Amino acid sequence: MTSSAGPSQSSAVQGRAALVTGGTSGIGLAIARRFQQDGLQVAVLDLDRPTARAVAAEHGLGFVGADLSRREDCRRAVTEAGELLGGLDVLVNNAGFQHIDPIADFPEDTWDAMLHVMLTAPFLLSKYAWPLLTRSGQGRIINVASIHGHVASPYKSAYISAKHGLIGLTRTAALEAGEQGLTVNAICPGYVRTPLVEGQIADQARTRGITAQEVEQKVMLEPAAIKRLLDPEDIAALASYVASPAAWGMTGAVLDLDLGWTAR
Ligand SMILES: NC(=O)c1ccc[n+]([C@@H]2O[C@H](COP(=O)([O-])OP(=O)(O)OC[C@H]3O[C@@H](n4cnc5c(N)ncnc54)[C@H](O)[C@@H]3O)[C@@H](O)[C@H]2O)c1
Structure with a gap:
């Protein structure tokens, strides 16, 4: 795992700093770019591939290469992000992937990897980053869950189990973090x-x-x-609010942005 600073990280770091996992594609990239516009220093964490590094460099984002299915990468990623950004105020647990198969045929290794990336890694990153996130009294953890954190669909057992678990982690962390000014919330998008x-x-x-x-x-x-x-920017706009000081009183919330999917 290696890290590098994009152009905006090359000078002295001021203001709040954010790490966005899965931040070189889709929703994560939109959140990272929105945070930049909001004036935060931003690093993205993603699998260490040339394409991911190129996306980060193109947008002036710091880059932390890590495989979130590996516990040791999670630990090193937090250390590297803290050094790169000079601290850490906002952690967005967004990285994820999908695999579709009936339970009887679902590959065990894929199940393990999905649970690790989408549930265990958010726990580990939160745990390791806790001292940094509670330093300012305005810390934020934002977990990108899904409508599949509320409801199920067939053939997505690992994904749905991870997302349901992520909502439980969000609520537990919120209860533990409240006195330290650290808020913990989940965003549940419909299809983006x-x-x-x-x-x-x-x-x-x-x-x-x-x-x-x-x-x-x-x-x-x-x-x-x-x-x-939905477009990724729609999710980024909600994340922007949740990350802002104005959202200090919102914690343990499970925020649906789902086109009315779960209304029935
Ligand atoms: N797109 C949707 O409709 C939708 C809806 C609800 C929730 N979500 C959730 O939003 C999040 C982002 O999804 P997206 O649609 O932007 O996907 P995406 O495929 O565009 O981006 C996912 C990112 O996660 C990274 N990633 C995957 N495995 C990783 C690993 N082991 N280590 C580090 N990084 C890893 C990928 O490299 C990629 O950059 C996911 O958690 C997904 O479950 C997406």
């Missing part, structure tokens, strides 16, 4: 147009023999009140 979802749309169009637009409207958005996919 990201590389992860574009891949799912293409797969379903192939397997069902229908167009991508039909998958969006008739399959993905069928339970939603608003029949339009």
Whole structure:
């Protein structure tokens, strides 16, 4: 695992600092860029690949290379982020991935990796970063869960188990952190147009023999009140508020931004 400072991290660090996991793609990248616009110093954590480094460099984001399925990487990532940013005020646990299979066929190693990346890593990063996050009295942990933190769908057992668990972790951490000015909240998006979802749309169009637009409207958005996919920037706008000092009184909240999906 290695770290590097993007252009905006090369000078003295001032103000609040944020680490966004899975921050070189989709929702994580949108949150990282929004935080930059809000005036925070931002580093993104992602798998250490040339493409991820290039995205971070292109946007002037600090980069921490880490595989969140490995405990030792989680520990080193917090140390490196703290050094890179000169502290840490906001931690966004966003990294994740999807695997679809019936339970009877679900690969055990994939289950282990998904639970580690989407549930154990948020716990470990929160634990290791706790002393940094509680230093200012305005710390924030934002966990990106999902509508699948509330409800289930078939064939997504590991994903749904991890996201349900992440909501439990959010509420527990919120109760423990309150006296230290550290808030802990979860954001639960419905379908957002990201590389992860574009891949799912293409797969379903192939397997069902229908167009991508039909998958969006008739399959993905069928339970939603608003029949339009969210954009990553929509999630970033909510994260921006939760990270702001104005949101000091919001903690343990599970914030749905889901097109009315879970209203019924
Ligand atoms: N896109 C949606 O519709 C949607 C809806 C609800 C929740 N979410 C959640 O939002 C989060 C981001 O999803 P996205 O759609 O932006 O996905 P994405 O695939 O665009 O980005 C996910 C990022 O996580 C990183 N990542 C995956 N495994 C990692 C590992 N082992 N170590 C470090 N980084 C790793 C990937 O490299 C990638 O940069 C996920 O937790 C996902 O479950 C997404």
